[in-house]
Amino acid sequence: MLVKIIDYDHMGRGIAKIDNKVIFIPKVKLGEDVSIKLVKDKKNYSMGKRCDFLKVKYCPYYQTCGGCQIGHLTYDEQLEFKKNTVKNIFSKYTNYNLTDLEIIPTKCYNYRNKVTFHIKGDKLGYYEEESNNLIPIDKCNLLDSDIITLTTSLNSFIKVHKKLTKAIIKSLDGKLMLILEGKESKESINKFFSSTVSSLYYNNELISGVSSLMIDVLSKKFMVRKDSFFQVNKEGISLIYKEVINLVKELDCTIIYDLYCGTGTISLLVSDYAKKVIGIEVVEDAVMDAKSNAKINNITNTEFYLGDVSKVIKKLDYIPDTIILDPPRSGISKDLIEFLLSLKVKNIIYVSCNPLTLARDINLLDNIYHLESIKLVDEFPNTYHLESITLLKLRRKN
Ligand SMILES: C[S@@+](CC[C@H](N)C(=O)[O-])C[C@H]1O[C@@H](n2cnc3c(N)ncnc32)[C@H](O)[C@@H]1O
Numbered sequence: 001m002l003v004k005i006i007d008y009d010h011m012g013r014g015i016a017k018i019d020n021k022v023i024f025i026p027k028v029k030l031g032e033d034v035s036i037k038l039v040k041d042k043k044n045y046s047m048g049k050r051c052d053f054l055k056v057k058y059c060p061y062y063q064t065c066g067g068c069q070i071g072h073l074t075y076d077e078q079l080e081f082k083k084n085t086v087k088n089i090f091s092k093y094t095n096y097n098l099t100d101l102e103i104i105p106t107k108c109y110n111y112r113n114k115v116t117f118h119i120k121g122d123k124l125g126y127y128e129e130e131s132n133n134l135i136p137i138d139k140c141n142l143l144d145s146d147i148i149t150l151t152t153s154l155n156s157f158i159k160v161h162k163k164l165t166k167a168i169i170k171s172l173d174g175k176l177m178l179i180l181e182g183k184e185s186k187e188s189i190n191k192f193f194s195s196t197v198s199s200l201y202y203n204n205e206l207i208s209g210v211s212s213l214m215i216d217v218l219s220k221k222f223m224v225r226k227d228s229f230f231q232v233n234k235e236g237i238s239l240i241y242k243e244v245i246n247l248v249k250e251l252d253c254t255i256i257y258d259l260y261c262g263t264g265t266i267s268l269l270v271s272d273y274a275k276k277v278i279g280i281e282v283v284e285d286a287v288m289d290a291k292s293n294a295k296i297n298n299i300t301n302t303e304f305y306l307g308d309v310s311k312v313i314k315k316l317d318y319i320p321d322t323i324i325l326d327p328p329r330s331g332i333s334k335d336l337i338e339f340l341l342s343l344k345v346k347n348i349i350y351v352s353c354n355p356l357t358l359a360r361d362i363n364l365l366d367n368i369y370h371l372e373s374i375k376l377v378d379e380f381p382n383t384y385h386l387e388s389i390t391l392l393k394l395r396r397k398n
Pocket of ligand 1: 282
């Protein structure tokens with residue numbers, strides 16, 4: 001059937017309507033007349049798939065791969081889509097009408113410094129969208145050039161050694177960490193990869209090189225271990241952290257809480273501009289990394305606590321003037337919202353990777369805190385994902 005694309009949803013899927021029923025269709029363009037087939041038909045909506053083969057210059061797997069959703073749009077169209085998505089979400093779920101919304105662009109390709117490949121026999125690749133079907137990949141142009149080179153070596157290795165199941169590659173400031181799983185012999189892996197990578201793990205054991213790598217971000221050093229969380233786009237995170245630092249400088253902060261602090265990146269980067277920074281994080285290894293990172297950078301005005309943010313925060317004795325939030329996609333818990341409403345801190349800097357939960361949380365905080373500014377950073381070009389940095393300020397009447 002032929003349909004006209006009248007809008008996008010927040011995940012970059014096109015929206016068409018037939019007899020007033022909404023159809024979501026991935027990888028189409030606004031205004032396009034496209035021939036589709038229905039792949040799912042529910043009571044309130046349907047899912048469609050375009051019939052023709054959609055070619056994009058940077059990737060031969062684009063139509064089936066689940067990694068990118070909006071790479072068929074020009075970069076200007078991608079940025080416009082992301083701005084409009086945030087504007088629409090805010091006008092639907094908050095009292096704010098975002099008119100002049102700024103989005104900071106980043107490099108479109110070769111930006112990812114981490115990848116996870118699934119391996120089946122002599123094939124390595126990503127899963128197809130919403131399935132476990134493996135799409136064999138020779139080269140993914142979102143990955144940085146060192147990872148692309150190592151992917152070629154991995155592909156030649158598995159042509160002969162067919163018992164690997166998974167490969168994770170991290171590439172940090174020119175050094176590579178390769179984490180493999182499977183039933184191959186340790187010796188063959190060591191022989192093939194130990195001279196190419198700085199850190200080689202096999203089935204959770206370090207079999208060659210160093211156990212962690214270092215990355216330099218905005219003149220501070222951060223240790224990244226095998227299981228540490230670290231953002232995947234160095235240019236993107238540097239832009240986000242710069243925005244946070246600028247806000248902290250402008251706000252003249254004294255005591256800062258960095259909630260959901262991970263390995264302490266934000267805490268350490270803002271520590272030059274405050275008397276004290278206290279980070280809270282639920283993953284034990286991340287808290288250990290945060291403490292090590294403070295030592296590596298000779299920083300003495302930070303403290304890190306392990307546990308659930310909403311519980312740990314209630315036990316702290318400090319009186320913060322600024323709270324930085326960088327929660328997972330699910331946003332902040334109801335418990336923490338209630339606590340922030342009663343705490344009446346002067347400033348909240350909210351770093352978010354999900355505009356839907358950001359808007360929900362801003363709305364819940366709105367009686368006490370008003371939205372002062374919001375900026376977007378396009379950390380993940382060709383995908384629908386984006387990051388935002390929002391400043392909320394205590395309302396005057398409080
Ligand atoms: C988006 S990451 C932010 C990490 C860090 N700010 C950074 O820039 O690398 C979110 C972090 O929140 C942590 N987290 C999730 N739920 C939590 C909770 N209830 N209490 C404390 N930390 C939590 C996760 O382990 C993760 O490290």
